[in-house]
Amino acid sequence: MEFCPHGTKLECSKMRSKVPCKKLHFKKIIQKHTDESLGDCSFLNTCFHMDTCKYVHYEVDGPTVQFPKESFSKIESVETKTLGRTNQDTTILYPAQWVQCDLRYLDMTVLGKFAVIMADPPWDIHMELPYGTMSDDEMRQLGIPTLQDDGLIFLWVTGRAMELGRDCLKLWGYERVDEIIWVKTNQLQRIIRTGRTGHWLNHGKEHCLVSMTPLP
Structure with missing residues (x-):
């Protein structure tokens, strides 16, 4: 899915009409030590001190995207073998080395x-x-x-x-x-x-x- 350019659902609702937005949004993570007046953390989800950082952090608002099960079955069906090719000269997916x-x-x-x-x-x-x-x-x-x-x-x-x-x-x-x-x-x-x-x-x-x- 695509992320909404407005960020949060609140900002999106201010910029859009009554038509619901189907894109992904973020929501603020407000903790006891968060000071919203400071604005967003420069490092966001890569911040090493989220448990003490006073700046605003975010997470995805709502459930993450669910992929259909058949998409995983195709991945699982890919055969991984050791180095070499089969007699039919079929390309083999090698394990990482x-x-x-x-x-x-x-x-x-x-x-x-x-x-x-x-x-x-x-x-x-x-x-x-x-x-x-x-x-x-x-x-x-x-x-x-x-x-x-x-x-x-x-x-x-x-x-x-x-x-x-x-x-x-x-x-x-x-x-x-x-x-x-x-x-x-x-x-x-x-x-x-x-x-x-x-x-x-x-x-x-x-x-x-x-x-x-x-x-x-």
Whole structure:
């Protein structure tokens, strides 16, 4: 279902005629410590301190969307098997696989070749983060070229690393063909403008560089 642009049912009723709105609405979560005069919490449902935060938070007003049972039966009927194909050359849905290691020291040649690579590396953004990051030189030295002879790579980059990402792709032997910009919205379907790191639009969007191996 689609969310109503007016937010709450109260605001919707003020803006609309007597025709009932069939879209989803939000309602305020008012607790003993909530001070409505402060307005909405910048972090909304991602707030880590909702039990003490004095700003206004929201939840969906009414029951969530109920999907028909037949839609789940189709999902359950999908067969998952180990790597390989059947005798009829039918495409098999593989189970998720991953390797937990330090990429700086992994011999990527053991992984084989891939037609599509999606990479969201831990760029060094000069901030204290809860996970380890890689320096610019370590990024450049990643063995990405060994993973692909012909195909596409989707490389997510941070604001500081956009030019570095382009340099890495060129160094790895790729040609940039496009760029995807994901404009993020919050719980209320509004553009994110938290400014939690001092930059109002720093968390409002993400960039993905799309590149491909050059034709022979």
